Amino acid sequence: MKVDGKPTRTIELDADGWGVSVIDQTRLPERYERVVLRDVEDAARAIRTMIVRGAPLIGVTAAYGIALAMRADATDASLARAFDKLVATRPTAVNLRWAATRARDALRDVPPSMRAERAYDLASAMAEEDVDACRRIGEAGARLLREVWERGGTREPLRVLTHCNAGWLATVDWGTALAPLYRLHDDGVPLHVWVDETRPRNQGYLTAWELEKHGVPCTVIADNAGGLLMRRGEVDACIVGSDRTVRNGDVCNKIGTYLKALAAHDCGVPFYVALPSSTLDLATASGDDIPIEERAASEFGDRLPGRVHNPAFDVTPARLVTALVTERGVVHPREESLARAFPELALQ
Amino acid sequence: MKVDGKPTRTIELDADGWGVSVIDQTRLPERYERVVLRDVEDAARAIRTMIVRGAPLIGVTAAYGIALAMRADATDASLARAFDKLVATRPTAVNLRWAATRARDALRDVPPSMRAERAYDLASAMAEEDVDACRRIGEAGARLLREVWERGGTREPLRVLTHCNAGWLATVDWGTALAPLYRLHDDGVPLHVWVDETRPRNQGYLTAWELEKHGVPCTVIADNAGGLLMRRGEVDACIVGSDRTVRNGDVCNKIGTYLKALAAHDCGVPFYVALPSSTLDLATASGDDIPIEERAASEFGDRLPGRVHNPAFDVTPARLVTALVTERGVVHPREESLARAFPELALQ
Numbered sequence: 051m052k053v054d055g056k057p058t059r060t061i062e063l064d065a066d067g068w069g070v071s072v073i074d075q076t077r078l079p080e081r082y083e084r085v086v087l088r089d090v091e092d093a094a095r096a097i098r099t100m101i102v103r104g105a106p107l108i109g110v111t112a113a114y115g116i117a118l119a120m121r122a123d124a125t126d127a128s129l130a131r132a133f134d135k136l137v138a139t140r141p142t143a144v145n146l147r148w149a150a151t152r153a154r155d156a157l158r159d160v161p162p163s164m165r166a167e168r169a170y171d172l173a174s175a176m177a178e179e180d181v182d183a184c185r186r187i188g189e190a191g192a193r194l195l196r197e198v199w200e201r202g203g204t205r206e207p208l209r210v211l212t213h214c215n216a217g218w219l220a221t222v223d224w225g226t227a228l229a230p231l232y233r234l235h236d237d238g239v240p241l242h243v244w245v246d247e248t249r250p251r252n253q254g255y256l257t258a259w260e261l262e263k264h265g266v267p268c269t270v271i272a273d274n275a276g277g278l279l280m281r282r283g284e285v286d287a288c289i290v291g292s293d294r295t296v297r298n299g300d301v302c303n304k305i306g307t308y309l310k311a312l313a314a315h316d317c318g319v320p321f322y323v324a325l326p327s328s329t330l331d332l333a334t335a336s337g338d339d340i341p342i343e344e345r346a347a348s349e350f351g352d353r354l355p356g357r358v359h360n361p362a363f364d365v366t367p368a369r370l371v372t373a374l375v376t377e378r379g380v381v382h383p384r385e386e387s388l389a390r391a392f393p394e395l396a397l398q
Numbered sequence: 399m400k401v402d403g404k405p406t407r408t409i410e411l412d413a414d415g416w417g418v419s420v421i422d423q424t425r426l427p428e429r430y431e432r433v434v435l436r437d438v439e440d441a442a443r444a445i446r447t448m449i450v451r452g453a454p455l456i457g458v459t460a461a462y463g464i465a466l467a468m469r470a471d472a473t474d475a476s477l478a479r480a481f482d483k484l485v486a487t488r489p490t491a492v493n494l495r496w497a498a499t500r501a502r503d504a505l506r507d508v509p510p511s512m513r514a515e516r517a518y519d520l521a522s523a524m525a526e527e528d529v530d531a532c533r534r535i536g537e538a539g540a541r542l543l544r545e546v547w548e549r550g551g552t553r554e555p556l557r558v559l560t561h562c563n564a565g566w567l568a569t570v571d572w573g574t575a576l577a578p579l580y581r582l583h584d585d586g587v588p589l590h591v592w593v594d595e596t597r598p599r600n601q602g603y604l605t606a607w608e609l610e611k612h613g614v615p616c617t618v619i620a621d622n623a624g625g626l627l628m629r630r631g632e633v634d635a636c637i638v639g640s641d642r643t644v645r646n647g648d649v650c651n652k653i654g655t656y657l658k659a660l661a662a663h664d665c666g667v668p669f670y671v672a673l674p675s676s677t678l679d680l681a682t683a684s685g686d687d688i689p690i691e692e693r694a695a696s697e698f699g700d701r702l703p704g705r706v707h708n709p710a711f712d713v714t715p716a717r718l719v720t721a722l723v724t725e726r727g728v729v730h731p732r733e734e735s736l737a738r739a740f741p742e743l744a745l746q
Contacts, residue, residue, distance in 0.1 A: 080701070244707075247698070249597055249620040258704050269705045270698070272597040273621045274654025278690065278712035281656070306622025308629070312660040342626065350595070350618070353428070356606050357617045359592075364626035 104220020191230025216291025299383030300337025452568020539578025564639025648685025
């Protein structure tokens, strides 16, 4: 998507041909700055401290992290260390492990002398796959949302609520939840996006930043406000991303998603979840089995009010999800539908 | 309740016998400071800028505001101006208007020379009534919550979630939602309180401050987190206050209350609303008829992320409320029950 008119990606090779340039998302929305990751430790730190964040982007960053490790030391021991270091950074997003495992397994039978090049090729391919998946998610989601807009009569802008940041900043480009909105906007459908602030880290400010940079009208609201807006009929649809979606269709996403899904259900507002298949975990039966990352109290900011509990994700039961939007189209959030759409991921 | 061991009220006469001393709640939790209101303009500003906040406390502050106006100028015109100025400060809390109307009507037939004294007496009586109502709410709510704790086996602390600040800071003393918790704590029941941060103004920091000052264990959580905690079985009951409760039992309270009530309903957690009858508005039929105050974007803080929409309250439908806790005991949130418990407020 565009930053100041210029098409931009969240992660790409630096001009030197081997460093990995990423947007420092801890500086946004105040400052747009890129930093270059030069070893696997940089990559792990970038994921852990959320310089890069968003399930798809941390997967691609992990793949580049393996490449950086192989450039420095292409032994089996180095590969194992890099893998362990990267997957330990964040426990909830399943595609971090998926991407790191894919890179490790692809390199195992490759002679050390060829591993670095192969790892860079793989990371680059995974980045392109992510862009392609997000573009397809955008097309499928745009069809769904256009139907909602047309049912409403098309006289007013389509009003969509989103939580956290599942935009292009959370992926390589396009985003997941925001990809359909960029598609619709580029196709000329008038939009207005309600952006949840998303405490405690305020990822909503990233969402507002990227929507505004691309020219999509939006308004930030407190996480508390979405229920009122839905009761008043001021939201036509909700769309969010997912850090992990499991076999029964339960969706793990940023803390607070469940509350918005409850309100959408109570108010008859469709609740869509956009996800690339890299975030599917069909080996896990139910959302209750997903480990929930606990993050530092310092995320609440300087006015730290005594003791804090800070779980980063929650689980939205499949019954509250209207549809999953994937790179293979719209999928009903049920085991049979997921297995049909993604047979290669289903348990045998 | 206690601050550093000393029993304290939110509002009282200053040592000079006529200024009105209040806690500056915009300084909390960083600093505990009192300010003295010396004219009706001070009182209106204190309400508008939330130096004082909480439905019961702003009612009593309005009554003292009328007294300050009468001290300066006891004419009919001054009384009418003071009334108009005070009720214009905040539109949602019904007991601001209730208290100002009560003071104005009580003074109408009083000779101007006696109005100031009468107005001070009335404000002082309203403060005592509020303390008494909150104490009774505490007793009724403590009985309810003790039953929840005993059903759970009493081996673990009772875990209660609250939203916003409906503690003694929001009243003259005791609080509404927190009164039952102070009662239980003082009676030796072990407690742990989950305190919603309550964006955008972070009134949860006030709640954590006052609970800690009184020695009640508590933990602040993001507004987004309560749903997860309830799904995990980590909340035994929710209790909140109310800015206005109407004839059909719908509850208007701080923005975000509705989302917590939805989660409690979905997870089988009892959801209690504690309120003095001064916040009852049985002349209004349904929560949908309540005007919702829109507050300034600046409440989001310094990192203002572009355009902001900031409604301060939402409406929780009566069907999601387990029980209302009032100074006359527990009341079912239905028109018939409210009319039976408060016949003098019911429409004829």
